[in-house]
Amino acid sequence: MKKLSDKQETILSFIEEFIDEHDYPPSIRDIQNGCAISSTSVVSYNLDRLKESGYLNRHSEVSRGLSLSNQRESALSPVSIDTVAVPLLGTIAAGSPFPMPENDTWSDLSGSELVDLPQAIIGTGDGIYALKVRGDSMIDALISDGDLVIMEQASSVRNGQMAAVRIKSDNTTTLKHFYSEGPRTRLEPANSQMQAMTFKSDDVEVLSRVIAVWRYLG
Amino acid sequence: MKKLSDKQETILSFIEEFIDEHDYPPSIRDIQNGCAISSTSVVSYNLDRLKESGYLNRHSEVSRGLSLSNQRESALSPVSIDTVAVPLLGTIAAGSPFPMPENDTWSDLSGSELVDLPQAIIGTGDGIYALKVRGDSMIDALISDGDLVIMEQASSVRNGQMAAVRIKSDNTTTLKHFYSEGPRTRLEPANSQMQAMTFKSDDVEVLSRVIAVWRYLG
DNA sequence: AATATATTCGCACTAATGTTCTGAAAACTA
DNA sequence: TAGTTTTCAGAACATTAGTGCGAATATATT
Structure with a gap:
């Protein structure tokens, strides 16, 4: 030019x-x-x-x-590109239940903090939210205290993927590696100190899956 | 309103x-x-x-x-926010030397792939670049194969931070945890299988520090 | 319905703003 | 240096575009 x-x-x-x-x-x-x-x-x-x-x-x-x-x-460098903000719904700690988007209030997350993510990765941002990790309960999944876990709503996941699952009989929700074994489903915690558990497959409901992890060291 | x-x-x-x-x-x-x-x-x-x-x-x-x-x-939902694209300079593998922005060609990174990051986190993006991790050499730093390591050019870092450092006497560049101990500087690898080493402080040049890690599980 | 308030109309007016023209100065070229 | 091209000055001009205002409707209030 x-x-x-x-x-x-x-x-x-x-x-x-x-x-x-x-x-x-x-x-x-x-x-x-x-x-x-x-x-x-x-x-x-x-x-x-x-x-x-x-x-x-x-x-x-x-x-x-x-x-x-x-x-x-x-x-002008650097290049500016669009991102999408996803709601930061709360924190997740070892074993404890963690926040999930309520019923149909999905669109009304105005109150929550937002986290920017590259649009190329998460598309429109629908059904995607973030959780901040507290504690080192997921250390074996290379996820540590302070990390941001990006989740996408999903009703099924592939074996080995990490997902938020609800055990219907307990009505508890945790983050585990998911392995479907026919009639039963095995859930492996991300921390090797803890035992894997198996459940009847229809007692396990997949809520969302982990699609990314963001760690800021500053 | x-x-x-x-x-x-x-x-x-x-x-x-x-x-x-x-x-x-x-x-x-x-x-x-x-x-x-x-x-x-x-x-x-x-x-x-x-x-x-x-x-x-x-x-x-x-x-x-x-x-x-x-x-x-x-x-307008979803919210669109600016991000900046930083160059993905290459891959970093166990122990091997890894790419660094050449001399003053910093502005001319047109050829390289770009990665979008939230502007709020990395500011203007000046002096920031990304490296893709190959292998599990940094597993103890909770960084695994395929992760993206975001780096910022810096000439000094705080103790314990992970940084790209050059050993002048060897002319090698590696990614290590940095500990300044007065006249000597200790560099700890992210993998506990490997030994920490100490060098004369003026033999160690800090090139850039790790500011974030991005892991996409898809 | 009567009254108040908000909105719409058209049109003229004026200010803001782009365009053009002529010639001169400055920067290049041969 | 002489000739050519580019850039600059200044001012007049033309169009675009914001404003003001009285009257006509519409909408809401009591």
Whole structure:
């Protein structure tokens, strides 16, 4: 792409800053003042050059009809991409029951904290939530205190996957590795200190599965 | 927040779409045509109502001086937030040297794969990159095969933090827990099978530190 | 129904803003 | 240096676009 003159660089930066601050583009006279340029025609002239060079789009006879071209936007590093925020529903500690999205209140999670995740990984974010781990009960799954576990609502999982399961007869909910063995289902805790247990398959309800772990060390 | 009339909803949606399409806000007459409204003054009137209700910002006597308020933006679900993409520089395996950003080519990472991370966590993304872990050499740090290690360029770290360090005398680079002990520096591998080693402190150069770990189980 | 309040209409007016033109200055080129 | 191209100045001009206002409707209140 063609090299820009100092003035053009200045103008381009000014436009960026202006949009960043106001959320709408500057007028030619805004640019004139902001960049200490002597005439509106000079601004107009250079805007045309910038357009030719592909750095911005200009719509003639439209006031403030400027927008930065994608090339320029992506030239700013780092690249900005969309993510989706998922609710952080609470904490999960050793053995203790942990929060699950209530009944149909799935959409109303306004009160809860949110965690940003890359959209590419979790799609629309529907049915996805996060739990913060307390304690080292899942240390054998390489999940430690303070980690964030990202979960997706699911009614079944593959063998060996980690999932939140409810034992109907106890009405308890825990996070375990899941192994279906025909009529019975084996649940292995993530901590080898604890025993694996098997249950009748129809006594085990899969609520959601673990899709990712995020550990921030700062 | 106050309830909106049909017309106001229509106008608000139109503004959103217009900005989305043009990258600059609509004029009053754009809105008038786009929403089939009979008079510019009606548009103006409703824009004032929308401003009162907090759904948009309006700058008087500025053409196209409209911008959506944050409340409105975040009312769209799921919430979209900025992230930054950091380069995935390569893989790191047990003991083997691993890729580092070359000299000053930091800005030119165009060729490399990118990974999205929440902006809130890593700021501008400057000096941040990711490495994919191969093998279980860091199993004791709860980092396993396939994990993504997020690193930040740093010249010093606190004791106990995991960092990429270069042993000047060997010209080797590894990922170790870092403990400064005055004149000497102890480096502990993340795998307890391996020995910790100490070096003269000025033989150890900190290149970057581990700030996060991302594990995707899918 | 009567009164108050909110919204809509059209239109004229004015301010904001893009465009154009001519010539000069500056930067390049041969 | 002479010639060519690019950039700049300044001002007049044209269009776009926001504003104001009285009157007409509509909607709500009592």
